[in-house]
Amino acid sequence: MVALAEIEASSLGIREVRKSFPVPDDPLRRWPVLDGISFSLAAGELVSLIGPSGCGKSTLLRLIAGLESSDSGELLIGSEKITQPGAERGLVFQDPNLFPWLTVRRNIQAGLVARGVLREKRHEVDDFMRLVGLETFADAYPHHLSGGMAQRVALARALINHPKVLLLDEPLGALDAFTRMRMQDEVLRLWQGRRTTMLLVTHDIDEAIYMSDRIMIMSPRPGRIERTISVALDRPRQRSSPDFLRLRGDILEFVHFAGNASIENKS
Template identity: 70%
Template sequence: MVSSLNPVAEGAALRVNGVSKRFLSPDRSEFTALDNVSLSVKAGQLVSLVGPSGCGKSTLLRMIAGLETPGSGELLVGTEKITKPCASRGLVFQDPNLFPWLTVRKNLQAGPTARGVRKDTRQEVDEFLRLVGLENFADAYPHHLSGGMAQRVALARALINHPQILLLDEPLGALDAFTRMRMQDEVLRLWQARGTTMVFVTHDIDEAIYMSDSIVIMTPRPGRIEEIIPVELERPRDRSSAEFLALRARILKMLHFAGEEH
């Protein structure tokens, strides 16, 4: 069960206005990855992007992070246009990407150090280790950790920079089913504790319904937004409820994965 903690309200509103992006393919021909995508995310919301592989979900996430620039359109955090990477927008990948030569504690300290934060971060690191339940592993190295523990370190490492927006690119995709469900609750707990705006890419429909305030359904390439579905189920959510299963069936049908009706 997700604990109900009072949020710190670190989140910021996000707007994507008419964004398109083209790339060169290996044969030097151009293709459109995203076509006229517009999206508004309120501060503190958790929104999932769902769609077939190659529909531009990760490209959109990288543009929000400032790692890619749109061919047209604009992206804004609050009223500030996104033009480059910034610590206020954290990004967590499927692979935790921890520094193998650093302990858990020093992995967490790496972000503030890179930003030139001179103050002693030990107390803050301790706080985030407690937040993700790894205070007893502060001096462990990444190869000592399970997959779920390593991903919790990656989440803590992103959150210690106090991002207004946390971007998660299939961060649970490499975990086994049981660890994945536990980590879904972990992400939800951290989200509630920090009040961070989260944009979550996933191919797992159940995961999207279980976690999200709303689900953005994207079309095959060129990626467009087909529909934005609000998820109005009470938290914590029951994966076996009739409402949950009905929403799952609706999304699967929309993505053309449902069985044909006879």
């Protein structure tokens, strides 16, 4: 369990969080999705959360974003409790979810409009469009963008609020392999330039090793963090270096084992 002092010093603190959903056909029973999740993120850290689908990764992210509330436990941002969505926690989904009726520029400035600060901060819009290299697409509508471009707009849209924590829910999951690798570098560049704390949910082990300071491995039903691994590789990381591959092998083995274990537990 994480010590209280550590949580308060950190950017994001999660303590003993539990969440269950009603079973669809049987309203009296509830399905435990998250079972006592505890971890904390230091300011400026990039941490990945990996695990098989259905292990509650996305639910955890939605709890942190404030889109859903936990059954018990505490979620803290700085020293404040998370009770509802807020601009200090940005969220990027696998689907960019750009507003199709707004141009690229208006999508990016949506956060400023929503908070009513467009007038003061309008000058930042151009900075963020340049940051993700889309200044020439300012007046294009989302249906003209490729998947990678759309996701860059989504990143800029989330970052313009200067969030304390950026939550990334498999943001690169729908991209093809090449675009995906390019976008990984793009996200790393944004992270290194701004030192935004990032929590990245992914099912891609390579992506987790390539990008993050730490990797948390979750097991499903109910979702638990089985293991946390620090990635002590120098950046920029080489995807085919022996250390990288060794770590990859370790994680694969562990995930395989954990997966089998959870199946055995269930039966």
